[in-house]
Amino acid sequence: MSPAGAAPTANLPGSHDVDLEFSEADIQRYARHILLAEVGGTGQAKLRAARVLIVGAGGLGAPLLLYLAAAGVGTLGIVDNDTVALSNLQRQIAHSTDRVGQPKAASAAIAAAAINPGVALHPHAVRLSGANALALLADYDIVCDGTDNFAARYLLADACHLAGKTLISAAVLRFEGQLSVFRPAGRGTPCYRCLYPEAPPAGLVPSCGEAGVLGAVTGVMGTLQATEVLKEILGIGEALAGRLLLWDALATRFRVITLRRDPGCALCGDVPAIHDLSAHE
């Protein structure tokens, strides 16, 4: 393959040596990527070598998983202990009417495999917990938060920081979405807790299940999240680490605000108070 687009290697912890051999079918499958100078054969090989964990196979996780599988990200893990419900199908496009009642992780894997049988899919039909989070994260380079509750968001933020994994976090509610990238400690960029130090009191911020969400809004945010995953793997463009994207769909307005690391942060600050996941047990 041509080394065109040999962009600076993504700073993935545990970055892999890439194999540039592709089958004729894969060269056709990824032709529109390989045409891009920023991707090329080398970038496509980096995508194949990458391992991404998606937590939540819902409104964000579904488009995220489908685009990463289509893009040829070689290993994809899906964590979700829920089953597909009829009320999910308005936005969770990896599931289908005939799979209502089936485990979501397996249902999402079926949809991803139908698009690209060449990627390794690992459905984990478990609930993320303080006890299993670090073991689940260990096999992956990048972790995506597609969860719908604060307990899981803070657990993932803490676990990714402690495990040195890049966290790509998206959230949606009603007609709005937000997205950011949190790099491991020591890279000078803020963590999730620099932005939101503590979870809001229970009941203060409604969930999508309580307040609703426009289905297409989850699709846009999950697809933006997929784009940031691909940028991180390829090491191209301007990273979203240290910045927060806010989208108001009703106003059709995107804003990007700069985030600063908080030296007093309980997780990544100069004197951190959080050293393990015991608070999440």
Ligand SMILES: [Zn+2]
């Ligand atoms: Zn922090």
